Amino acid sequence: MSARRFKQFAGALVLAVLLTGLSSGGPAAEKQEVDLIVLGSFVVTMDAEQPIIRNGAVVIDQGLIVAVDREDILRQQFVGREEIGGTGRVLLPGLINGHTHAAMTLFRGVADDLDLMTWLREYIFPLEAKFVDPDFVKVGMQLACWEMIQSGITTFVDMYFYPDVGAQVVLDCGLRAVIAAPLIDFPSPGFEGWQDSFAEGLEFVKRWTGKSERIMPALAPHAPYTVSPEHYLEVLAAANELNIPITTHISEDYAEVVDMQKRYGTTSVHHLDQLGLFDAPLIAAHMVWPEKSEIPILAAKKVGVIHNPVSNLKTGAGIAPVPEMLAAGVRIGLGTDGAASTNDLDLWKEMRIAALIHKGVNRNATVMPASTVLRLATLGGAEALGLEKEIGSITPGKKADLIQVDIDSPRLMPLYDIVSHLIYAVEASDVVTTIVSGHVLMRDGKVLTLNATEIKTAAARIASKIKAHIAKE
Numbered sequence: 001m002s003a004r005r006f007k008q009f010a011g012a013l014v015l016a017v018l019l020t021g022l023s024s025g026g027p028a029a030e031k032q033e034v035d036l037i038v039l040g041s042f043v044v045t046m047d048a049e050q051p052i053i054r055n056g057a058v059v060i061d062q063g064l065i066v067a068v069d070r071e072d073i074l075r076q077q078f079v080g081r082e083e084i085g086g087t088g089r090v091l092l093p094g095l096i097n098g099h100t101h102a103a104m105t106l107f108r109g110v111a112d113d114l115d116l117m118t119w120l121r122e123y124i125f126p127l128e129a130k131f132v133d134p135d136f137v138k139v140g141m142q143l144a145c146w147e148m149i150q151s152g153i154t155t156f157v158d159m160y161f162y163p164d165v166g167a168q169v170v171l172d173c174g175l176r177a178v179i180a181a182p183l184i185d186f187p188s189p190g191f192e193g194w195q196d197s198f199a200e201g202l203e204f205v206k207r208w209t210g211k212s213e214r215i216m217p218a219l220a221p222h223a224p225y226t227v228s229p230e231h232y233l234e235v236l237a238a239a240n241e242l243n244i245p246i247t248t249h250i251s252e253d254y255a256e257v258v259d260m261q262k263r264y265g266t267t268s269v270h271h272l273d274q275l276g277l278f279d280a281p282l283i284a285a286h287m288v289w290p291e292k293s294e295i296p297i298l299a300a301k302k303v304g305v306i307h308n309p310v311s312n313l314k315t316g317a318g319i320a321p322v323p324e325m326l327a328a329g330v331r332i333g334l335g336t337d338g339a340a341s342t343n344d345l346d347l348w349k350e351m352r353i354a355a356l357i358h359k360g361v362n363r364n365a366t367v368m369p370a371s372t373v374l375r376l377a378t379l380g381g382a383e384a385l386g387l388e389k390e391i392g393s394i395t396p397g398k399k400a401d402l403i404q405v406d407i408d409s410p411r412l413m414p415l416y417d418i419v420s421h422l423i424y425a426v427e428a429s430d431v432v433t434t435i436v437s438g439h440v441l442m443r444d445g446k447v448l449t450l451n452a453t454e455i456k457t458a459a460a461r462i463a464s465k466i467k468a469h470i471a472k473e
């Protein structure tokens with residue numbers, strides 16, 4: 001019997017068994033009971049096997065994706081203990097925010113319209129020295145997680161002070177995050193300098209290793225102009241020993257290019273590559289100014305680059321050569337950066353701006369098509385984080401990190417191409433469901449795992465102190 005004939009025969013056999021079961025009232029009992037079934041008028045999987053499924057369903061059990069297919073097919077096999085309807089909704093993988101400083105939500109709008117170095121050195125560093133403590137980080141992180149759950153971000157990479165406090169908030173609210181202990185050569189909140197912050201960073205990593213499948217501890221040396229080569233080498237040795245990723249800012253603005261030339265007579269990319277940083281799992285935020293000859297190095301060394309278009313535009317840092325990096329095979333994800341520079345944690349805005357600016361500066365409307373940009377925010381981000389086997393697409397066996405977007409809106413009618421809508425027309429507020437590891441964090445637009453009233457009150461309390469301080473200046 002040919003393979004095709006066998007398939008037909010097997011199909012007929014299954015049908016016969018099902019029909020027999022129906023007549024005896026049996027098949028319901030034979031269906032596999034699972035934790036959750038989520039439906040969607042469209043399922044955009046980001047999986048090459050079946051990229052878009054009309055009237056689809058995703059079957060979830062024990063935090064993992066068990067199956068994805070048409071709803072009518074999966075209903076024959078599975079029954080969910082819980083179900084989330086999908087009429088007028090598109091179901092897609094949760095978005096991945098590859099670079100942020102989440103607790104900086106409390107500095108949202110505190111200093112705008114300044115170049116990066118002025119903004120950082122004259123405003124942000126002094127404000128951080130005065131206000132950032134565990135309470136600030138707890139409230140700022142809660143505010144950030146609320147905003148991210150609401151807008152469909154399910155995984156983020158965070159680099160901020162008091163990482164234990166931040167990690168605990170993430171653990172409690174159900175999101176997934178790489179939480180990286182920040183390391184810098186000069187005094188920072190809670191630390192006198194490098195030695196004590198590095199020692200505490202290592203302790204943080206050890207405390208959180210293996211604690212939760214949703215929290216991945218990491219180390220975050222700030223940038224090549226604020227961390228010495230010797231200290232980068234210490235981080236590299238520790239990361240290798242502890243088997244954790246490193247995340248750092250690289251080549252963010254042109255002032256850094258000039259500074260690095262003065263300090264070391266080279267570029268940030270060459271400097272860190274020579275130190276061996278690119279031989280470790282590295283998540284590199286920004287990468288606005290790599291030289292042409294450096295792009296193949298980033299690809300070959302599998303550096304995960306995080307593109308933060310809105311932050312880079314707002315601080316006047318420039319526009320990263322993303323189409324060139326993608327063409328060379330660099331792993332690229334998208335990030336919001338902190339809300340102090342970007343003013344929100346909205347990856348939909350990042351996607352739309354990414355799709356638009358590269359067309360503009362290249363004077364070529366065919367670069368960065370919608371499908372490419374959507375990939376940056378999902379599977380591309382997962383690759384940049386080294387997590388592509390676990391998240392980034394709706395694929396059986398991966399973690400059940402999913403979102404639903406409501407497309408039943410006049411603003412989204414008519415609908416010819418769902419991927420076009422996701423990039424050029426959908427807003428963050430259209431997200432109605434957020435699920436991480438099979439747990440529902442937001443249902444019908446209501447965040448279930450954080451207390452909005454408490455967060456608003458606490459944020460207003462801290463902001464009033466910051467306002468009073470600014471008024472005195």
Ligand SMILES: [Zn+2]
Nearest residue numbers: 249285337338
């Ligand atoms: Zn940053």
